[in-house]
Amino acid sequence: MFFATDTTVKVSPEARAAESALFAWADAGKAQTAARYFQSGPGQYGEGDRFLGIRVPLIRETARQFNTLMLADCAALLQSPYNEVRLLALDVMVRRFAKGDEATQTAVYDCFMAQRARINNWNLVDGSAPYISGPYLLQRDRSVIWQLAESPVLWDRRIAVLSTFAFIRAGDFDDALRLYAQLLGDPHDLMHKACGWMLRELGKRDEARLLDFLRTHYAALPRTTLRYAIEKFDATTRQALLQGRFER
Numbered sequence: 001m002f003f004a005t006d007t008t009v010k011v012s013p014e015a016r017a018a019e020s021a022l023f024a025w026a027d028a029g030k031a032q033t034a035a036r037y038f039q040s041g042p043g044q045y046g047e048g049d050r051f052l053g054i055r056v057p058l059i060r061e062t063a064r065q066f067n068t069l070m071l072a073d074c075a076a077l078l079q080s081p082y083n084e085v086r087l088l089a090l091d092v093m094v095r096r097f098a099k100g101d102e103a104t105q106t107a108v109y110d111c112f113m114a115q116r117a118r119i120n121n122w123n124l125v126d127g128s129a130p131y132i133s134g135p136y137l138l139q140r141d142r143s144v145i146w147q148l149a150e151s152p153v154l155w156d157r158r159i160a161v162l163s164t165f166a167f168i169r170a171g172d173f174d175d176a177l178r179l180y181a182q183l184l185g186d187p188h189d190l191m192h193k194a195c196g197w198m199l200r201e202l203g204k205r206d207e208a209r210l211l212d213f214l215r216t217h218y219a220a221l222p223r224t225t226l227r228y229a230i231e232k233f234d235a236t237t238r239q240a241l242l243q244g245r246f247e248r
Contacts, residue, residue: 015073018066019080022088025062027053038083038121045154045190046121050081059084063091071096071111078118086118090128097132109136113144120155122190129159134166142175149179154188161194168202176202177213184220196228203232215246 030053035041040049069077069092077089090112097108112119112132119125137145148160161183164176180195203210214221214229230241240246 011076012070012073014066014069015076018062018069018073018088019077019085021065022054022059022062022085023052025052025054025058029053030055034083038123045188048081049083049121052082052084054084056087059088060091063088063095067092067095071107075111075115078115083121083124086124087127090119090124094128094131097135105136108132116156116159117153119159122155122158122194125155125158125162129162130165133159134163137163138166138170138172145175145179146182149182154190157183157186157188157191158194161191161198164198165201168198168205171205173202173206173209177209180213180225181217184217184222184225189222189224192222192224193228196222196225199225199229200231203229211246214241218244218246 031051032053034051034053035049038046038049038051040046040051066088069089071093074089074093078086080086080089093108093112097105100108109132112128119128133144145160145163148156148163151157151160160179164179167173167176176198180199183191183195186192186195199210199213210229214226218226226242230238233241
């Protein structure tokens, strides 16, 4: 274990107990599979990430058991080298945000932003940004989104994109589409996938806006983004859209 065996680190007994409960589910074989799946090898996007081999439902079950962890505990657990421990901390933060008053939500958001260097794989971003940073910024100044989008850190840019999921759910599409247009030239495939996923979600709510965006930016769209964005269409329509034919 990490914190449970290091008494020099200031971590509460509750946080140590949460870590111990999670380690009880560890599976070495599944950990190796997860390490490959999340590309944690040298030079890969998740380089250095470590895994316990625990399925997400078990992580969430453990998070429910320890949902009274303080934000300081969550911040401490986010320092763990193990992806699943960080995911547990974020799951507790998501629950605290969803049930909290404005002051609590602000505290969760501030902790999330302060610790985002530890939110450093796509499952961690995807399980938190749509439920913390996105909802928090929905009715507030969104300038941080544009700052994150210009970051050299892949995970900052993905946080920016996944935060717009909350905007899309609220029927607020303008900033989301402007952001995706800004990121058309992003060099990383994980960003192409993230933008395509969000475009698909937007299209479920407003097909005309999706098609207009795809038509306008077709020449510059990464192929991965386009394929993700049009997944909901039937096969014939998908083939037409892939070829740049947008007549319906």
